[in-house]
Amino acid sequence: MSSFTRLTIDDIARLASVSRTTASLVLNGRAGAYRISESTSQRVLAVAAEHQFQPSQSARALRSRASHTLGLVVPQLTNFAHASLAEALEPLARAAGYQLMTVSSGDDPEQEAAGIGQLLARQVDGLIVVPCSADPAAYAGWAKRLPLVFADRRVGGSPTPFIVTAAAAATEALVADAIARGAHEILYIGGGASLSTSADRLAGYRAALDQAGIVPADDWISERDYLRASGQTRLADWVARHGRYPQAVFTGGITLLEGVLAFVNAHGGAGPDFLLTFDDHPLLDCLPQAVQSVAQDSHALAAESLAAVLALLAGQPAEPERWIDASVRRRQR
Incomplete structure (x- = not known):
């Protein structure tokens, strides 16, 4: 009791x-x-x-038919980009009169559906989702029930409004900068190939190589997921085949960079001459080797996502797509 x-x-x-x-x-x-x-x-x-x-918020919601709460669904709260989005969104939502409720999907469609179902059971007024499925049908039913917008990722073929980073352009600028400084062999370690974030980052990587006239070797590009272990395993496989580090490594997310650094720390040696990554973190300023990165604008992503869902709540059309510029962080050692 x-x-x-x-x-x-x-x-x-x-x-x-x-x-x-x-x-x-x-x-x-x-x-x-x-x-x-x-x-x-x-x-x-x-x-x-x-x-x-x-x-009681439940009693108030029954009377007013509005709970003044919003749901946020992210793949991983341990992912710095997703945590930054949630941190930026929560005070913005509160200032607009809404309490934010956050759940994690674990990048698993079934867990994502269960989390959205729990948020709806708590009568959230609208949803902001970082989708983990590329199937538009997975979200069509939810979008009919309440205002729904996608943040950070988009789903091809879905009419759901989305707010995402202009990742292709930022990645192209990052990789092109490394090429201009002498990189000519750049290993690409990406996340799930079906995700829009992965497609955009790979497109930017390819564009930079094409512009420089560099043809990637067959084993330069690999995509699996955004787990740290995948970054570590991918670099380990490449080193085992070639007996050396690649000249440069680009990782599609900060967690993949963690895996690359873990391998280098465990096996010694100077590591790749160039380390590039999508997403930024303050700890990158403290590493002995310079890491060049793409920094997303989490505040703008949060603000535009909130504006879109509030527009839908007000019965107004939301802008169907919104691309947020990112910046390249250049570091020297």
Whole structure:
């Protein structure tokens, strides 16, 4: 049996010596409309504050048919880019009058569907999803039930509005900069090939090589997932075949870079001459080897995603697609 005491609106009313209706009106900000005296209002609020009481959001949602909550679905909260998106979005949503509820899909479609189902069961008013499936049908049903927008990734063939980073252009600039500084052998380690983020980053990599007249060897490009172990294994496989490090390595995400660095640290040697990665992290400033990176604008992604879902909530059309510029971080050692 739980030792915790769950207070109800009836308890607050009894402690404040008012009716349940009066307590409810005060706590829901409607005292003025019903001419409840200031002294009574202050007494109710003081009792509620003393007992850390908050009105039931579920009851409020039933009355107003709006919960003033939004759902965010991300593949991994340990992924710095997704964590940064959630961190940027939460205060923006609160300022707009909404509480953000975040769930993780683990980059698994079934887990994603279960998480969205739980958010809908809690009556969120709208959804912002970093999709893990490339199948538009996976989201069509949800989009009919409530406002839904995609952030960070898009789904081909889906009419759902999306807000994503202009990754191809940023990746092309990053790789082209390395080529200009002497890189001519660049191993590409990417995530899941079916994801739009992977396609955009690979397109930028290929564009930079094409512009420089470099034809990638058959074993330069590989895509699996965004797990750290995949970055480590991919570099290990290449070194085992060639007996040396590649001149340069581009990783499609910071977690893949972690795997590359783990291999280099475990096996010694100078490592690749050039390390390039999509996504940025403050720790990259502290490494002994310079890592050139693409820094996404998490605040702009969050702000535009929120604007899109709020537009849909207001019955207005959201911009169907929004591309957010990223910046290249150049470091020297």
